[in-house]
Amino acid sequence: MIKSTANNSLILNISRPVRVFIRRFSFALLIILALVAIYISKDESSTSLAVRKYVVDASAPVVSVVAVPFNFFTNISNSVQSYFFVHSKNELLAKENNELRKRVINLTGAAFENESLKSLLNYVKESDYSHISAKVMGSASDPYSNSVIINAGAKDGVRKGQAVINEYGLVGRITEIYDENSRVLLLSDINSNIPIITYQSRERGVLSGNSTSTPDVIYLPVISHVENGEVIITSGDGSVFPEGLQVGIIYKDDNNRYSASPFVDFKRLEFVSVVDIKKQENE
Amino acid sequence: MSIKLLYPSFLIIIFILLELAPVKSSLFGQFFPSIDLMLVYFWSIYRPEITKNWFLFLAGLLKDVISGTVIGINALLYLSMKGISLTRRESYSDQPFFVLWRGFIIIFFVVSAIKWAVFSSLAGHSLFTLNVFIQFLITVILYPIFHALFSSVSMTMPARARDA
Numbered sequence: 001m002i003k004s005t006a007n008n009s010l011i012l013n014i015s016r017p018v019r020v021f022i023r024r025f026s027f028a029l030l031i032i033l034a035l036v037a038i039y040i041s042k043d044e045s046s047t048s049l050a051v052r053k054y055v056v057d058a059s060a061p062v063v064s065v066v067a068v069p070f071n072f073f074t075n076i077s078n079s080v081q082s083y084f085f086v087h088s089k090n091e092l093l094a095k096e097n098n099e100l101r102k103r104v105i106n107l108t109g110a111a112f113e114n115e116s117l118k119s120l121l122n123y124v125k126e127s128d129y130s131h132i133s134a135k136v137m138g139s140a141s142d143p144y145s146n147s148v149i150i151n152a153g154a155k156d157g158v159r160k161g162q163a164v165i166n167e168y169g170l171v172g173r174i175t176e177i178y179d180e181n182s183r184v185l186l187l188s189d190i191n192s193n194i195p196i197i198t199y200q201s202r203e204r205g206v207l208s209g210n211s212t213s214t215p216d217v218i219y220l221p222v223i224s225h226v227e228n229g230e231v232i233i234t235s236g237d238g239s240v241f242p243e244g245l246q247v248g249i250i251y252k253d254d255n256n257r258y259s260a261s262p263f264v265d266f267k268r269l270e271f272v273s274v275v276d277i278k279k280q281e282n283e
Numbered sequence: 284m285s286i287k288l289l290y291p292s293f294l295i296i297i298f299i300l301l302e303l304a305p306v307k308s309s310l311f312g313q314f315f316p317s318i319d320l321m322l323v324y325f326w327s328i329y330r331p332e333i334t335k336n337w338f339l340f341l342a343g344l345l346k347d348v349i350s351g352t353v354i355g356i357n358a359l360l361y362l363s364m365k366g367i368s369l370t371r372r373e374s375y376s377d378q379p380f381f382v383l384w385r386g387f388i389i390i391f392f393v394v395s396a397i398k399w400a401v402f403s404s405l406a407g408h409s410l411f412t413l414n415v416f417i418q419f420l421i422t423v424i425l426y427p428i429f430h431a432l433f434s435s436v437s438m439t440m441p442a443r444a445r446d447a
Contacts, residue, residue, distance in 0.1 A: 026336050026337065027336050027362065027366060030336050030337065030339075030340045030358070030362055031359065031362050031363075031366075033340065033355075033358075034340065034343070034355045034356075034358040034359040034362060035355065035359065036355070037344070037354045037355030037358065038353055038354070038355035038356060038359065038401065038405075039355075040354075040355075041353050041354035041355060042353050042405055051348060051354070052348050052351070055345065055348040055349065056348065056349065137303070138302075138303030138304055139303070139304075140302060140303055140349065140350040140351050141315075142315070142350070142418065143314075143410075143412060143414040143415040143417075143418050144352070144398070144402045144410060144415075145350065145351060145352050147350075147351045149303060175351075176351065183351050190406060190410060210412065211410070211412050211414055212412060212413070212414060
């Protein structure tokens, strides 16, 4: 008993200077720890990915609950806005409807021509890609990073690098996979580089995110025949993405630099599909 | 210890979790104001003993993990915000709101510059875009509203941690 008390007081005596040291230098120690963490995790080590996996899976349901009151007020604000702007929106939709009708007529002709040419060439039809549907659970966007979390993960068969699309076109690619969720790196992120091809002039390039709503199009040939307003699609180069996914419209600025306006509105992402390219290969 | 003393920490966690919420995207997109840094500044000036260094470190790590950025960046930013705010605390206490607001603008500018420097060094090139400046402006302009909100929370708390 006496021995145990003596041991305890010895531990306290040793730990007191340690505690004083930690208290005095805790700020500096934590700054150093943060810098070390940046250095270690910048290359996306397996440890940092494992930590993310557990924290994101655990926090996704909590975020849904925390966001309820905020979403309530946002929904009210949206309802009020749509009530007051219903007339102008109606005009806009009518105009869009006319444009779409024209496109359908043109596309029907093109599809017929396409089918005829395919039958002439004995073209073998590629099997369709399979899709994994998911809901956007959250968005983590600031001027330095643009990503969203979706509610499909490893359990649903999602794999790293898969393309993510919605009804308008390409959204981004899967960069991190958790058990029940995954992170999608948006086209606008500075780390996003997607091989593309212009639809009519067939010029290849790379769509490179710059954290704005109009990503850069780089690595186009020096003498290119790209026209303003052309549609760009994924080229399938590198075999990471399937080819032919709609991306956006290409524009040339006054300095002869190309940028693209994506079809997808990243502010209003709700439901997306993960394109399962692997499944297609197996079929 | 009164549970009211946990309000600042609770608010920081809530606003970090909101980082992921779709509401953020629909309201401001990537220009969402840095409410978490406003909180760190406010409590570092008024009650630095409540928001402990280790808590800010862990909260920063949580934000890094949730937002998908390199782990350690937000921990560094929170600690920098507190560290710089503490050096100016004496000159800001009992000053009119305008002085505190100006103080926030200067310190937030320094912290934003640290953020830009870290992200740019990791990317290997300068990442300054107009969006960085717009987010800075939105945060600075909205600070008075959040200052008033945090002040009202502060009123409900015991005067000193040891009084609780």
